[in-house]
Amino acid sequence: MKKIAVLLFVCLLAICAVAGEKSVTLVSPTTLNGKAITPGDYKITYEIKGSTADVKLIQNGKTVASASGQVVEKKDKSHYTAVVNSKDASGSNTIVEFEFANEKQVIRVAPEAPASGK
Numbered sequence: 001m002k003k004i005a006v007l008l009f010v011c012l013l014a015i016c017a018v019a020g021e022k023s024v025t026l027v028s029p030t031t032l033n034g035k036a037i038t039p040g041d042y043k044i045t046y047e048i049k050g051s052t053a054d055v056k057l058i059q060n061g062k063t064v065a066s067a068s069g070q071v072v073e074k075k076d077k078s079h080y081t082a083v084v085n086s087k088d089a090s091g092s093n094t095i096v097e098f099e100f101a102n103e104k105q106v107i108r109v110a111p112e113a114p115a116s117g118k
Contacts, residue, residue, distance in 0.1 A: 035065035069109035
């Protein structure tokens with residue numbers, strides 16, 4: 001009976017949503033999910049549901065871009081909140097990952113995102 005109760009508890013934790021909000025300053029133009037993002041101060045809001053997450057970039061109270069991604073566990077905690085970009089063939093930046101200070105989990109919003117910590 002204890003095993004069933006523990007299993008049920010673990011399953012409930014896995015489907016519970018975890019939400020958060022962080023601040024970040026983008027210093028160069030980039031895109032998220034095809035939307036152009038200009039340099040400036042933004043709030044990142046996110047909701048983690050199991051192994052997936054929904055992310056929004058908000059500026060002046062308005063959502064400028066949003067995306068869904070995979071929650072990935074890193075070996076070590078991130079030292080700061082960061083937006084990881086990747087350059088496409090034309091040299092333009094695209095957001096591929098969100099890292100959060102003192103967290104091991106990152107949110108990858110693009111399948112070609114580089115492995116964190118490399």
